[in-house]
Structure formats: structure tokens, C-alpha cells
Amino acid sequence: MEKKRINFKFILEIFFSFFKISPLSFGGGFAMIPIMEEEVVHKKKWVKKEQIVDIFAIIQSLPGAIAVNAASLVGYQVAGIVGAIAAFLGVILPTFAIMVIFGAMLITYQHNFYVQAALQGIRPVVVAMIASAAFKMSKVSLIDKTCLAITALSIVTLLYHKSLIFVVIVSGAILGIVLVNIRIKLNRPVSLVKASERK
Amino acid sequence: MSMFESVFVAFSKLWIVIFGGGYAMLPLLQTEMKTHGWLSTSQLTDSIAVSAMAPGPIATNTAAIVGFKIDGIWGALIASIALTLPSLLVILLVGKVLGKLQEHRNFKAAFYGLRPAIIGVIIFAAINFAVSNHIIGGRNILDIKSAILMIVAFVILIRTKLHPVYLIIAAALIGILLSVI
Structure with a gap:
């Protein structure tokens, strides 16, 4: 892949690439990943297939919205700091505009009888969506009984006191490091993938 | 501030x-x-x-x-x-x-x-939203209609690849229907 010359036109192209794909992804940031791959790997040929796999692996281990992280890192790898900023703005601006319009509509109509009734029906579905996100994550990330115990412990801690969320997250990470290292010392290393997924 | x-x-x-x-x-x-x-x-x-x-x-x-x-x-x-x-x-x-x-x-x-x-945090979020929206633990302990909607939606979400947008639209219509009958 030849190095593209980074000029204003190229930066604008990056901006519009992300500007265009961002409003096409329904169903959260994960939905944007395949669309982004299609755009930057196959259509624009800015990054190679192996590169994008690495990028997606890296951004999943960073906090923040996945789509925003992915766009910024792709922009950064393609055209440095300015590229990152262009991709970042491109990915957030369209959905921001859409949400402002939706927000204004919600405020205008929220006291309408039918809107109230509709929202009454929608709220349980929102709870189901949250629960299903946890369920889907647990299928890949709850590798063994220790993981299950950490999940149970987090729930109990949060039920006891909601404000302990940072404590829960930080101790989860520390526990991970401690447990994995103890198991290595004991010569019983933890497999970091689920038994069913081992090749 | x-x-x-x-x-x-x-x-x-x-x-x-x-x-x-x-x-x-x-x-x-x-x-x-x-x-x-x-x-x-x-x-x-x-x-x-x-x-x-x-x-x-x-x-x-x-x-x-x-x-x-x-x-x-x-x-x-x-x-x-x-x-x-x-x-x-x-x-x-x-x-x-x-x-x-x-x-x-x-x-x-x-x-x-x-x-x-994190999974614990998300499960806690689900429990918390169910309680705060009076689906569970409200005046009648369990809001039957909402609880049914919630369980059906959950099963559909984990068993099928149906997009949540359709579920939200269906739930909105059910909500309207329940309020007029």
C-alpha cells in the first residue's frame, strides 16, 4: 500500500467517509464495525484486512464508545493526528444532529396521551435490551466459575451500594491480574478463551 | 459550578x-x-x-x-x-x-x-431499571403486563437476530392498544 499524501482533500475524504457510514448503523456501536471495515478496507483501501483486525482488538480494550474509538484510531493510522480528528468528527456529528432532533421531538410530544401510552409499552423492552446485552456478553466473557463469581460479587456489591461502581470495575481488573498470575505460579494457567471456543 | x-x-x-x-x-x-x-x-x-x-x-x-x-x-x-x-x-x-x-x-x-x-454492572443496570420503572417491586410487586412484555422481548432478543427497532415499535403499538381498550 503506497503512503497517501496527507493534504486537505484527503482529510476531507476521511471526514466524509465516516460522516456517511455513521448514520447507516442501527443497533449501537458494534453495528458500525462491519460497515466501517467495508468502507476503509475494501472501498477506500486505506488499511489492510489484518490491520483492521488489530485495530478492532485494540479499541475493545479501551473505555468509551466503540465506534468513536474505532474511527479515531483508523483516522490516526491513516493520516495522523489530523486524520484522527477528522474521523472523530465525521463519526459523531451526524448522529449528534439526529439525536438533537429526536430530543426536541420527545420534549414536544412527551405529554401526549398516545406517546405516554407507547412509552409505557417501550420501557419493559428497554430493560430487556439491557439484560440481553449482559447475556450476550456473558456467553463469550464468562470463561470459568471464577468469572461467574466475579459477576455475582459485582451485582451484590452494587445492590448494596450503587456508588461503588468504580470500586467494582477497578477491583475486577486487579482481581484479573492477581488471579491469572497466581495460577501461572501454581502452574495451572488460566485459559483466556472459553473451552468451547478453543481451537 | x-x-x-x-x-x-x-x-x-x-x-x-x-x-x-x-x-x-x-x-x-x-x-x-x-x-x-x-x-x-x-x-x-x-x-x-x-x-x-x-x-x-x-x-x-x-x-x-x-x-x-x-x-x-x-x-x-x-x-x-x-x-x-x-x-x-x-x-x-x-x-x-x-x-x-x-x-x-x-x-x-x-x-x-x-x-x-462489567457484566455484573450491566445486570445490575437491568435490575435497577426494572425496579425504577415499577416493572418489579412496585405497588403490585409485579406489573404483569410490563413483566410479560419484558420477558417476551428478552427471549426474542437472545434467540433471534430481530433488530431491536422492530421490538420497540411493536411495544409502542401494544402500549397504545392497552391504553385504549
Whole structure:
């Protein structure tokens, strides 16, 4: 892949690439990943297939919205700091505009009888969506009984006191490091993938 | 603190707890809404529904719409910047070493414990939203109609690949139907 010359036109192209794909992804940031791959790997040929796999692996281990992280890192790898900023703005601006319009509509109509009734029906579905996100994550990330115990412990801690969320997250990470290292010392290393997924 | 400052601080805290999708930030978001008296939980739930129906990440969508409800277009702008700017800054500052860091043994090990903790946070969010919206633990202990809707939606979401937008539309129609009969 030849190095593209980074000029204003190229930066604008990056901006519009992300500007265009961002409003096409329904169903959260994960939905944007395949669309982004299609755009930057196959259509624009800015990054190679192996590169994008690495990028997606890296951004999943960073906090923040996945789509925003992915766009910024792709922009950064393609055209440095300015590229990152262009991709970042491109990915957030369209959905921001859409949400402002939706927000204004919600405020205008929220006291309408039918809107109230509709929202009454929608709220349980929102709870189901949250629960299903946890369920889907647990299928890949709850590798063994220790993981299950950490999940149970987090729930109990949060039920006891909601404000302990940072404590829960930080101790989860520390526990991970401690447990994995103890198991290595004991010569019983933890497999970091689920038994069913081992090749 | 001015309104802008409190919105900025509240939403930049959220960034740190977003792992594996936007839902992990919900318990903290709910706490922030309560402490500042910005949005009730049912208003927050409605905002999340709209965020899930719209294109784009749930986290940034929720920040924009909640920010808008707090303080109009400026609230939306400040909340969105606070939630997304840390991502850009981290990539600009450590973008070059991220690949190496990710290969580090202890970095991987941290996620062995972090992911289950995040799952706990999301399950807690679901329980909490079910209670705050009076689906469970309300006056009648269990709001039967809502509970049925919730369980049916959950089963459809984990068993099929149906897009949540259709579920939300169907639930809206059911809600309207139940209110007129």
C-alpha cells in the first residue's frame, strides 16, 4: 500500500467517509464495525484486512464508545493526528444532529396521551435490551466459575451500594491480574478463551 | 459550578465505565441524574429507547439526548464532547503504543476479571431499571403486563437476530392498544 499524501482533500475524504457510514448503523456501536471495515478496507483501501483486525482488538480494550474509538484510531493510522480528528468528527456529528432532533421531538410530544401510552409499552423492552446485552456478553466473557463469581460479587456489591461502581470495575481488573498470575505460579494457567471456543 | 461544568464533569466520568457497549454506563448515569435532579428514571428510560432506535452508538446517542433534555442544544453539545473527547485524546496520546500494550500479559489478565465485573454492572443496570420503572417491586410487586412484555422481548432478543427497532415499535403499538381498550 503506497503512503497517501496527507493534504486537505484527503482529510476531507476521511471526514466524509465516516460522516456517511455513521448514520447507516442501527443497533449501537458494534453495528458500525462491519460497515466501517467495508468502507476503509475494501472501498477506500486505506488499511489492510489484518490491520483492521488489530485495530478492532485494540479499541475493545479501551473505555468509551466503540465506534468513536474505532474511527479515531483508523483516522490516526491513516493520516495522523489530523486524520484522527477528522474521523472523530465525521463519526459523531451526524448522529449528534439526529439525536438533537429526536430530543426536541420527545420534549414536544412527551405529554401526549398516545406517546405516554407507547412509552409505557417501550420501557419493559428497554430493560430487556439491557439484560440481553449482559447475556450476550456473558456467553463469550464468562470463561470459568471464577468469572461467574466475579459477576455475582459485582451485582451484590452494587445492590448494596450503587456508588461503588468504580470500586467494582477497578477491583475486577486487579482481581484479573492477581488471579491469572497466581495460577501461572501454581502452574495451572488460566485459559483466556472459553473451552468451547478453543481451537 | 456552572451548569456547563457540572454536565461536563458528569459525562466525562461516564466515559471511564463504558466497556463492551454503552449499557455499562447506565447505573452511573442514573446516579448522576438523581444527584443533580436532572431526569427521572422513567425519562431516562425513554431517552435510552430513543437512543436505541436511532443510528449510532447507544452511549453517544444517550449523552446527546440526555444533554439536550438538561439544557437544550448546549447541554447536548457539552455532554457529547465530555463523553467522546477522552477517546480521541487517548488515541492521540498513546495511539502508537496501544498495539504493544494490548499484547502485554497483565493487560490481558486484567480483562479476565474486568469483563465479568462489567457484566455484573450491566445486570445490575437491568435490575435497577426494572425496579425504577415499577416493572418489579412496585405497588403490585409485579406489573404483569410490563413483566410479560419484558420477558417476551428478552427471549426474542437472545434467540433471534430481530433488530431491536422492530421490538420497540411493536411495544409502542401494544402500549397504545392497552391504553385504549
